[in-house]
Amino acid sequence: MSTASSSPRRSVRTAKPPTQRDDLDRLGYTYSLRVAALQRRLKAPSVASPKMTLGPAAIIGTLPPGSSFASNGEITPKSPAFSSFRSPDPVDLPLPIRRKKSVLSLRLGKKDELKLPREFLTEFWVVLSAEVGDIGWTLAVRTFLGMLKKGTKTATGANMREITTLYATFTSCLPQAGMGSSPKVAHQRHFLTLLYNSLPTSTHFSNADENDRDLLFRLRAEIQSLLHGPGSPITAMSPTGAEFSPQLVAQGIAAKAGHGLFPTSPVSPTSTINPMTPTSPITSTPSRRANRPASDAGSVRRKPVPMWTGNGEGLDNLVEAAGLIWDISQDALEQDAEELDRFVLEKLYLDQLKRDLSFISRQPGGARRSRHIDLSKELGDLMSGFPELAIPTSPAAFGQQQETFFTPPRPAAVFARLSRRAEALGSRRAIELVDHCRKIWGVEKRDAKERAIEMLVRQWDGAVGTAEEIPLGRKLAGAVADLSAILEPDEDIPHPLEELQNCLFKHLNKAVDDIFPVTKDLAQPLPPSVVTLFQAAPSLLLQSPRAVEMFDALADELRGQAVAEYVTASMELMGDGHSQEIGASTGESGRDAVVEGFERVAAWMEDEIAGVEQTWPRGGPLDPAAIIASKQLPLFLAEMQVLETAVGLADIFVLFDATHRLLQAWERLCPGLSDFDADTFFEPHVYAWLRDTEATETHQWVARTIRMDEWLPEGEGRHSQSVVDLFEFIRNATTVIHKLPLREYKRAIYMVDLARTASAALEQYAGTVSGLFLAEIAPAKAANDAVQSNGKWLSKGKYAYGKLDAKIEAQIDSRRRLHDAFMVSPATLVKLTNLGAAGSFIDDLAHALEAEQTARVLSAGITALPGRQVFSVQVVRGQGLLTRSSKPADAFVAILDGPVRLFKSRTVLGTEDPTWMQAFEVSAATAKPLEVVIFDRQLVGKHERLGDATLMLDPAHFSSEAEREVVLPLTPRGRITLRISNVGRERHDVAYHLNSSLRVLERTANDMQLALIDRMADHLRILLSPNTVATVVKPVKARKLVALSGADIDASLVPVLDYLDENLATINATCAPAMRETLILALWERLVDILLGLLIPPLSDRPASSGLSPIEADVVFKWLQALKAFFAAGIPAATLQAGVYRDMLLVGQARDLPTPALRERAATAVRASSGGAPIRHIPTAVAMGGRARTDADNARVAELLLRILRMRVLDDDFLPSQLAALTRARAC
Structure with missing residues (x-):
């Protein structure tokens, strides 16, 4: 604290207990204290500047614990605010008072020297050579241009890109004044003026970016320093021309700020003042401050101007008034006043004036012209009192409206609070401070605000629907917000705002009437500025009793229109669907007529609600989208009850998806009102579709794929197209379930059912391909071939007609087999390869059916049937299977579960110890007896029963080992070997069904492979027979x-x-x-x-x-x-x-x-x-x-x-x- 602050002073007031303050109080105190400090500074300009720390408009000070101004949270909008009345550490601000010697010293270092662009100099030489002048000018130009060697340098190496070098070189070429030649200073001035004017018109700066504009500004500022600085041509010609005129400088700054740009050329050298003194931003980096000569305005230092009047005489009256208005203790006020003394307030005020002038100049139609005049006068007065502020400043420094040091973020609201507290205080100084704040903050009087609002309401009402609506609406909203901020809480709504409210409800009524496109020829959306205006003063325009009553009436009208609109649209879009049953007829698109009608209604509702949502904002007192959804959706769902009977049509899934989207919109618009469960309602339809798919579609899939297959090996897997087509059909069915808007658990259940359907399709495909395969490796003989017919008859009748000689029969059979040697065909092998490829594709199908995710979702439920085990029973071989005539049998095996035949093996011809190696699956919860019967195939009459046995399949026997081999003695003779393995429990999940189909594919492929090898072995057995051995030896x-x-x-x-x-x-x-x-x-x-x-x-x-x-x-x-x-x-x-x-x-x-x-x-x-x-x-x-x-x-x-x-x-x-x-x- 300074010496003055330590002197004894009279107390402003006694300490009072802190009271709760809000943001407006905090902002009002902060910014009114700044205005008071500024007025004291403006009244007492001195010859020296205080030590400067300039920067952004930051609030100084910190609040002591328990202070009434202590913030309870983040201030919104963010604004500088006193946080305490204890003096904090100095806050550096980015605009220091110390200024550079010239704009050329803004950027230091050789790499950033100020130079003219090469392209500009090339054009300037042409301009210079064409410039007309007297004899002395012509000789000087000719001599100067003759010195140039490389475009930008002279023969001695002087660089013409440097302005001072260029200027000195041209000056050296000027002749002495004489007959026909003007004085040298006149030519110097003309040369600099020509250079100054040529810069902005060059092609180099035609498409200038921010860096180029800054360079142009600095170059022209350097030229002006040569024109008007000490020893310049203007000073030499007219010493009074360099004298400082604060008023003219202020007018020039005001002009620059008002237009947002500078004149394109300097004034005539004969003028006494240059109003376009270029300005430049002043950096605050302390390390860049250089020693300046005493003549530099920035080097002048003056003593601080305290906020108090003198030793023992107390604080300044306006500062004291600020403390009285906001009930601030003396110590806190002194600390904050001392902190403000660290800033160059006049410089900050100058920047604010420039910004305000620039902002006002951009207002359309010359708005607030009187404000512009007042600010220009204030700027002139400021420049008169502080001539050292006339330093170069970049126009970009005040080209945009920014938060200022003296004007609060919410000036109208803050000023209203300040006015009320000042009037309650009744102090002359307080009223004076209020007037200063009104002038600096630019707050208009209430009657002026009301007149402006009345005019803007008429303009906006006439501009609704045009391009001017949005700008006028924003302007009107700002004026309404300013007026509402200064109204008393219990004050009636002013007449201008009442007119605005009537106008808003007029447009609101019209927009409500035009919502429904079916009953209206042309739907007009809600004017976008209506919402902005309602939100400008919500307590007056939205929450007043009159506004609430009008909104309720509009809502009731909208509810009635929504019901009537649905009835009309439903009758038009459904057509005869109301009187028909589902599945009875087909609509225009080929789908069911009733379902198609509901789809059209659902699509209409979606478009209607979406259009209203886009036009009308959410969360206001009138929400048309929510009203429409709450009235129309219950009617739609009630009509859909005719679909309770499941028909299994895939057409209904489109309606399912549309209904789900409507329910989502209902929940979004009216949370908690909908209790309709779409999953439960459409569940019977999904199950019916799954049953139909498994019972009917799978047969069509298999038949279609096999019918179109050419059985040609393709790709690395060497399989044909049918297996690819089959999995494509299955994936399409999976996509149907994926697209349904289901909950996770329901989706998992349906995926399991679809996996069972896929398993059935794969098993059917395996059986069909196996049948084709077996028919190819054992084709039927032609009936018209006498030899083959006789051989076939003899082969079939060898047991029925046993009187034929066995030797003759064997010879005939041997010749037939040699003649009909089986040769493997590619089509036969492709069928076998297809089953292997189908097994490899199951992994991809498991991923498509979300096997892992489904198992996780269903893990909490019962996915395994308790105690029911799945067994794989493989029929391995038989032993001692002879017929009644003691000949090797043509044996096959049948396994029965009571009257149900579970398995039938292939027939192995003429072997006493046949090998089958075929398997099947069976499930059992407890011990289950299975009957195993072996027959000798008879082509005529019944098959001969060779023997039978009983297999007791007991899950308890497989508790310690997963696989066992069992040999059953047959009655009356022979044995059969079975290999039984425990596959696992039956489960209701995707993996179980797919693994089951995989085992079927593998078993079928093994059976086909055995059949193929047996068919080839028949011929090899003839070639490697005992007769062949005897012939060899x-x-x-x-x-x-x-x-x-x-x-x-x-x-x-x-x-x-x-x-x-x-x-x-x-x-x-x-x-x-x-x-x-x-x-x-x-x-x-x-x-x-x-x-x-x-x-x-x-x-x-x-x-x-x-x-x-x-x-x-x-x-x-x-x-x-x-x-x-x-x-x-x-x-x-x-x-x-x-x-x-x-x-x-x-x-x-x-x-x-x-x-x-x-x-x-x-x-x-x-x-x-x-x-x-x-x-x-x-x-x-x-x-x-x-x-x-x-x-x-x-x-x-x-x-x-x-x-x-x-x-x-x-x-x-x-x-x-x-x-x-x-x-x-x-x-x-």
């Missing part, structure tokens, strides 16, 4: 050859290799790599199994013939090695040497064992198969894996050894007993 037995050579073995395999080569080429060209390898391996295993059948008989408890001789067995093993070399070209050798190949090696070693040793090892293998000690002393055990065999491997070894023992002579019941033991071990 016949020369050796006839002693024509000592031994068979490799060429003989290769020659015997030529038909086999040719057949394989042709079919494998088709497989390689048609199938994908994975499918190709699977088929080739399956074919290899079947070939090895055929060779194994040549060496040993099938498993049985009866003796068999001795089999092949050693030389014949050697041929079989050589065939094995030759075929392995053939297959090794595409399959790794390690893969080929696994499985059945190891059995061949074991048989080769065990065939030569003595009978006692073979019996011992067979018994050991049978015991090991039941969980006993592992098999030992078998050389191949290490070679085939180097580890103990599992029980299944032991059983396989035991079976091979028992098959070998059938060819040995045994006197006891060893073979039946061991076979029975092996059967019991497998059944465990």
Whole structure:
């Protein structure tokens, strides 16, 4: 605090308890104190400036704890405000009083030197050469232009882009005054004036940006400093011309501020004053302040002008009046007054005057002209009292209206509060302060405001609907807000505002009448400025009793119109739909007529509500969109009750979506009023559509895709188009559910149902493709072929007519099969590939059906049927299946659940030990008995029943292991092996249904693969028959050859290799790599199994013939090695040497064992198969894996050894007993 502030002074008032203040009080005190301080400063100008800290209009001071002016929150609008009455740290403001020596020192450093543009100089030389003058001028120009070498430099290197260098160089070319030549200073002045005027007209500044305009301003300011500074041509010609005239300078500044721009050229050099003194922004960076000469106006320092009158005489009267008006304590007032003393208030006031003048000049039609005159006079007075303020200032500094240091953000409201408090105080000084605030803040008197509002109301009313409506509306809203701010709380509405209210309701009534486009020819929207005007004074125009009554009347009228409008539109848009039943007729677009009518009504309502929402604002006292929705939507929903009967039409989903959008609009406009559940209402329709899709659409999907398929391999997967089309149909159905506006839980339920439908479609597709596949690999023979017809008759009747000679029948059948060798076709393989591709596409389908998200949503509910397990039952093989005539049967298996047949296998022809390897699925909650029956297929009459057994499927048996192999003895004879695995519980989710369809696809593909391999094996079995072996060794037995050579073995395999080569080429060209390898391996295993059948008989408890001789067995093993070399070209050798190949090696070693040793090892293998000690002393055990065999491997070894023992002579019941033991071990 300064010395003056520490002197004793009389108290302004005694301290009073703080009272609650609001934002207007805070703003009023802050800005009225500034005005009071400014008036004191303007009355006592001195010869020195105080230390300056200029900046933005910030409020100074901080509020002490408990102060009545302490803010309870953020002030809105944000404005400078005293926050305390304790003096804070000095606040630096961006406009310091210290000014630069000239505008050239605004930017320091060599990189930012002020230079003329090169392009400008090129044009200026032309202008200069064309300028007409006396002899001295002409000689000077000629000499000067002759000195230029590079356009902007002289021969000595002087840079003409620098104004001072350019000016000095031209001056050196001027001749002495004489006959026909003016004085040198006249030419200097003419040169500078020409340069000044040429700058703004050059092409360089034609499309100037902000930087270019600033450069232009600085360049012209530099030229003016040369024209009017010390030693300038004007000073030399007329010393009085450089004298300072504050009034003229003020007029020039006012002109510049009023027009927002500067004249394009300086005044004549003969003038005594230059009114266009360029101005420049003054930076506040302390580091840029340079030492200035004593002549610089900014270097003059003066003593501070305190806010008090002198030692012990107290504060200034106006400052004291501000404290009295706002009930501020003396100490706080002194602190804030001292803080204001740190600022150059006259400079801040000058900036505000410039801004106000610039803003008023932009008002249309010369509005507030008297205000402009008053501000211009005030500006002149300010310049007279403070001549040092006449410094260059950029026009951009006051080109826009900004928040000022002396005018509050809400001047009318703040002034009204100030006036009332000053009148209550009754002090002359307070009234004087109010007058000063009115003048500086630009607040008009109430009668002037009311007259202005009356005129603006008439102008705005006539301009409604034109381009002038919005500007006039904003202007009127501002005037209304100003007037309402100065009204007393209990004051009646003034006459101008009452006229405005009547005018607003007139337009409001007209807009309400024109809302509905169906009953009106032309709908007129609500004038956009009406809302702005209502919100300008909401307490007077919106919340007054008269306004509330008028709004209620409009709302009632609108409700009645909304009901009438709906009835009219519904009758017109529905047509005959009101009297029809859903599904009875078709509309114009091909959909159901009733549903189509409701869709039109819903679309009309959507457009109507959306149009009203766009035109009418929300949240006001009249909300037409909410009123229309609250009256029309209940009527629409009531009419839709005719759709309660579900019809399963997909057409209704469009109405579902439209209804959901209407309900969303209702909830948005009228929260909490709607209790209609669209999901529940349309749920029967969705379920009906799902049922129809599963029952009807899936058949059409499959039939359509297969009918259009050409069965050509495409793409990397080598599948055909039908599988792609099928999944496209499924995805389209998924899209229908996705588009429905459903809640998450409902969507999850529907997705599960749709997954079940997709699973049914895939299973149907698999069955249809499998049927086509089987028909292709076993085509029907032509009926008109006598030979084939006879062969077919003999084949079909071989059991019905058993009197034919078996040898003749076998020969005929062999010839037929050789003639009809099966060749694999690409179309056949594509069908097999399609099922594999369908399995790979299920992952994408699971993603489309949101499997994971659905499982998460339904996890809280019951998704698994309690205790119900799903089992996969695979029919592996049969043993000892002979007919009544002891011949191998054409066997197939049927599995029954009571009267229901669950499964029927394929038929394996003429085999005592058939292998099926087919599976099916069955579910069981408790132990379920299944009947297993094996039949011998009969082409005429009933099938012969070979045997049956009962399988007890009990979920409890699978608690410890997921898979078991069961051997069931048949009654009366034979055995069957089943492999049963626990798939898991039945669940109601997407993954379960898709996994179920995946297993069906895999089983069907395996069955098709087995059928294909069986079909090829039929021909290979003929080529590799015992007769073929006998033919190969016949020369050796006839002693024509000592031994068979490799060429003989290769020659015997030529038909086999040719057949394989042709079919494998088709497989390689048609199938994908994975499918190709699977088929080739399956074919290899079947070939090895055929060779194994040549060496040993099938498993049985009866003796068999001795089999092949050693030389014949050697041929079989050589065939094995030759075929392995053939297959090794595409399959790794390690893969080929696994499985059945190891059995061949074991048989080769065990065939030569003595009978006692073979019996011992067979018994050991049978015991090991039941969980006993592992098999030992078998050389191949290490070679085939180097580890103990599992029980299944032991059983396989035991079976091979028992098959070998059938060819040995045994006197006891060893073979039946061991076979029975092996059967019991497998059944465990």
